[in-house]
Amino acid sequence: MKLIKAIIRPNKVDEVKEALSKVQIAGMTVTEVRGHGRQKGHTAVYRGREYEVTLLPKMQIETVVPDHLMETAIQAIITAARTGEIGDGRVFVLPVQEGYNIRTGEKDAL
Amino acid sequence: MNQADTAWMLVSTALVLLMTPALAFFYGGLVRSKNALNTMMMSFISLGFVGVAWAIVGYSLSFSAGGNYIGDLSRLGLKGVGLEAQGTIPHYLFMAYQGTFCIITAALISGAIVERMRFSAYVIFITLWSVVVYAPIAHWVWGGGWLSKMGALDFAGGTVVHVNAGIAALVAAIVIGKRKDYPSSSLLPHNVPFTLLGAGLLWFGWFGFNAGSALAASPSAALAFTTTFLAPMGTLVVWTLLDYMRSGKPTAVGCATAIVVGLVAITPAAGFVGPMSALALGAIAAVPSYFGILFRTKTSLDDSLDVVAAHGVGGTVGALLTGVFAQKALNGTADGLLFGNPAQLGIQATAVAATIVYSGIMSFVLLKLVGAIVPLRGAADDEDAGIDLSNHGEEAYVHGESTAMGGPGMHLKSSATALRSEMA
Numbered sequence: 001m002k003l004i005k006a007i008i009r010p011n012k013v014d015e016v017k018e019a020l021s022k023v024q025i026a027g028m029t030v031t032e033v034r035g036h037g038r039q040k041g042h043t044a045v046y047r048g049r050e051y052e053v054t055l056l057p058k059m060q061i062e063t064v065v066p067d068h069l070m071e072t073a074i075q076a077i078i079t080a081a082r083t084g085e086i087g088d089g090r091v092f093v094l095p096v097q098e099g100y101n102i103r104t105g106e107k108d109a110l
Numbered sequence: 111m112n113q114a115d116t117a118w119m120l121v122s123t124a125l126v127l128l129m130t131p132a133l134a135f136f137y138g139g140l141v142r143s144k145n146a147l148n149t150m151m152m153s154f155i156s157l158g159f160v161g162v163a164w165a166i167v168g169y170s171l172s173f174s175a176g177g178n179y180i181g182d183l184s185r186l187g188l189k190g191v192g193l194e195a196q197g198t199i200p201h202y203l204f205m206a207y208q209g210t211f212c213i214i215t216a217a218l219i220s221g222a223i224v225e226r227m228r229f230s231a232y233v234i235f236i237t238l239w240s241v242v243v244y245a246p247i248a249h250w251v252w253g254g255g256w257l258s259k260m261g262a263l264d265f266a267g268g269t270v271v272h273v274n275a276g277i278a279a280l281v282a283a284i285v286i287g288k289r290k291d292y293p294s295s296s297l298l299p300h301n302v303p304f305t306l307l308g309a310g311l312l313w314f315g316w317f318g319f320n321a322g323s324a325l326a327a328s329p330s331a332a333l334a335f336t337t338t339f340l341a342p343m344g345t346l347v348v349w350t351l352l353d354y355m356r357s358g359k360p361t362a363v364g365c366a367t368a369i370v371v372g373l374v375a376i377t378p379a380a381g382f383v384g385p386m387s388a389l390a391l392g393a394i395a396a397v398p399s400y401f402g403i404l405f406r407t408k409t410s411l412d413d414s415l416d417v418v419a420a421h422g423v424g425g426t427v428g429a430l431l432t433g434v435f436a437q438k439a440l441n442g443t444a445d446g447l448l449f450g451n452p453a454q455l456g457i458q459a460t461a462v463a464a465t466i467v468y469s470g471i472m473s474f475v476l477l478k479l480v481g482a483i484v485p486l487r488g489a490a491d492d493e494d495a496g497i498d499l500s501n502h503g504e505e506a507y508v509h510g511e512s513t514a515m516g517g518p519g520m521h522l523k524s525s526a527t528a529l530r531s532e533m534a
Contacts, residue, residue, distance in 0.1 A: 044298075045357050047367075047416065048404040051296045 001096040001108065002070045006061045007033065008081040008089040013059050019080035020063065023072045028063040039087035058089060064096055066109075112198035118327035119199045119207055125318025126210035130157055130217050132315055136308025136366065137221050140415050143300040144496025145225045146506035152220035152232060159237040160216045164209040171245035173208065178256040180246045197325050207322060212248070215271045216240045221415035222279035225297070226289050226493055229501040231484040235476060239278065243472045247274055247465055262461035263436055263444060263454070265334060266323035268378025268429040269465040276422020277466050278473040279413060285477045286486050288412030290493050297414070302362050309366035313342060316373045320380035333440060334380035337388035338373065344392030345372030352400050371399045371420050375428035379435060382443065387435035395427045426462050433458035 008016060013030060020028065034055040041054040065073050074091055082088055099108035134153035141149045160168075170185035185191055188205065196204040216236040223232070250257040251264045264270060291297060299305065320338040324331035349368030353360040375395035376388055383391065402419035413419070433455035436446035445451035477486065487493075492500030499505060 045359060045361060046298055046363055047407060049293075049407045050357075051298065 001064055001066060001099060003094040003096050004061075004063050004065060004070070004073055004077070005092040005094065006077045006081065006089065007035065007058050007091075008061065008077070009083070009087065010057055010059050012081045012083075012089075013061070015080040016061060016077050019076040020073060023069065023076050025063055025065055025069065025073055025076075028061050031060045031062070033058050033060045037087075037090065056087070064099060064108075111195045111200070112326065114327040115198040115325070116200060116203065118331065119203050119322060119325065122318035122322025123203065123207045123210055125315045126207070126214070126322065127157075127315075129210075129312055129315035129319065130154070130214045132308050132311030133214060133217055134308070135304045136312060136370070137224065137415055139301040139304025139306075139308065140221075140299045140363070141224050142297060142496070143507055144498055144505075146300060146498065147502055147504055148229060148497035149220070149224045151229070151502065152224065153217040155229075155233055156213045156217040156236060159233055160213045160240045161209060163237050163240050164212045165205075168212055168241050168245045169205050169209065171241065172212075172248040173205075173253045175254070176249065178259070179250065180255075181249045181253055199325065204325070207325075208248070208252075211267060211271060211319070212240050212244050215244055215267075215275050218271070218275035218417060218421055219279045219282055221417040222283040222413045223286050224414050225497060226487055227282075227286055228485060228488045229497070231480055231486045234484060235282075235480045238476050238480070239473065242476060243278065243469055244270070244274065247468065250464070251461070257461050257464065260457055260460065261444060261454070262457050263382055263432050264378045264429065264461065265380040265382055265432075266320045266377045268374070268425045268432065269461050272374045272377060272421040272425025273429060273462055273465045274425075274469045276418050276420075276425055277469040279417035280411075280422060281470055281473040282477060283411055283413045283418075285474065285481070288410060289414065290490055292412045292414075293407075293410075299363060302366075305366045306362055309369045313369055313373060316377075320377060324381055330381045330441070333384075336385050337376050337380050337383060340385055341376035341379075341388045341392030341395075342369045342372030344389040345369070345375065345396045348393045348396035349400060352396065367399075367403070367416065367420060368396060371395055371424040374421055374424035375431070377425070378429045379432040382432055382437070382441040383435040383446075384437055384440055387437070387448075391428065391431045391435055394431065395424055398427055399423050429458050429462050430455065 006016065017028070034057055036054055036056055039056055041052060041056055044051045044053050063073065070093065074093070077091055100106065130153050134150040137153060138146050138150040166187055169188065170183055171181045174181035174185045176182040191201045191205050193200050193202065195201070216239055219236065220232065247270050249255045251262060251270050252258065289297065316338055317335055321331040321335035324334055346365060346368045349364055350360045353364050372392040372395060375391055379388070379391055399419045402423045403416050406413060406416060406419060432446065434447040436444055436454060437449050438445040444454055446454050480486065488497065488500055
């Protein structure tokens with residue numbers, strides 16, 4: 001099992017969600033996050049003071065997939081979330097040791 | 111007794127009372143979310159403590175015969191205030207109407223000391239301030255005191271309310287000192303829509319404040335209504351153009367501030383100047399307040415919500431320009447500089463200077479006095495956690511259904527204990 005963490009543009013969440021469901025990946029956790037990579041940010045002005053906004057709003061999608069679906073899922077996310085501009089985001093893949101369903105107590109098959 | 115006058119003044123009183131909750135929204139939106147409730151409470155609490163002080167002693171000191179400088183105690187506890195006519199309206203109503211002014215004036219000061227002043231010290235301060243500072247100045251201008259005898263023009267409280275609160279705010283910001291994080295961190299407004307809502311409600315209430323100050327449903331009230339309608343429009347246009355020229359972006363916080371500055375500036379002039387003069391007055395008033403805010407942010411003065419620039423500077427400009435634009439043909443009282451009476455400008459300047467000196471000194475003395483009894487500031491930890499949690503035991507925004515979802519202060523032992531005992 002792998003945990004896929006995708007940090008994407010907020011306006012791409014629906015497209016990524018749809019792309020994942022097309023490859024039979026339904027479960028996910030979505031979190032509002034802020035961060036920056038190569039993207040520079042912008043300037044905000046409040047009462048004459050200027051503030052550099054360097055941490056930009058992004059959405060983080062986390063989903064756990066069986067090993068054989070990993071490549072498909074990654075490609076689905078990248079295709080759906082890409083605009084080609086700086087700031088499209090990142091995808092990380094982490095190994096998952098075990099997983100349980102709280103309602104049934106069942107352990108996930110690896 | 112006149113029934114039309116009474117009806118209008120009943121409405122006006124309610125309109126002005128609404129301005130204090132409106133101010134709570136205006137100020138509340140401008141602070142960080144961890145201090146939102148405290149900031150709004152600083153306005154709301156004035157409805158309680160200052161209102162009670164007004165009924166017990168403030169009204170008497172403001173509006174009884176007394177002398178040139180202060181009223182007497184003959185109307186202590188509203189003694190002798192009844193259904194009889196005061197002017198053309200019931201005396202009760204006159205007292206209530208004037209009380210709404212006292213309440214909002216005290217609340218205005220809070221904008222300079224938000225996010226750090228201890229709530230209990232603030233409550234004691236504004237309650238005493240409403241009696242020791244507001245009441246005498248109201249007496250000078252409206253209660254038959256020396257400024258009214260001298261012929262100072264202040265239709266609805268440019269000096270009594272705005273210069274007065276502005277100077278008290280300046281003194282309070284200096285005595286209490288700046289916020290722990292000022293100016294190192296970004297102290298950003300957490301809800302600008304609240305601030306716009308507040309500005310809109312303030313404008314609405316201000317029709318009662320200014321047009322109600324005619325104390326009658328009269329042509330004078332209609333003139334004050336019209337100038338209150340026009341002046342902020344002039345301010346808003348100039349302010350927006352200044353924003354465009356400076357940064358290319360007209361800000362919403364700037365828009366809300368401009369409306370308040372225009373309203374403040376027209377307050378002393380409302381029933382004394384013509385409509386085009388009101389537009390000009392509003393437009394001119396934008397400039398010093400706009401650059402006042404820009405200048406302030408470069409200093410170490412943490413007048414957090416710019417009470418000095420909006421009310422102190424705006425009120426001073428308005429009071430002086432009243433002496434320029436006043437038109438006897440309209441107000442039946444006095445002409446200003448533009449209509450052949452330059453002396454009026456000198457009288458206006460005297461009224462402003464007297465207010466600055468008295469309010470400045472007495473506010474300082476009161477703050478030192480209160481500070482000797484209750485520390486004016488909370489602990490540094492309280493400021494980090496937010497005054498909402500540390501002083502009120504509440505948060506403005508709790509997400510989720512668990513105390514674990516609480517804000518930055520939830521790790522504090524004292525706050526967590528308070529919450530736990532509340533839940534038990």
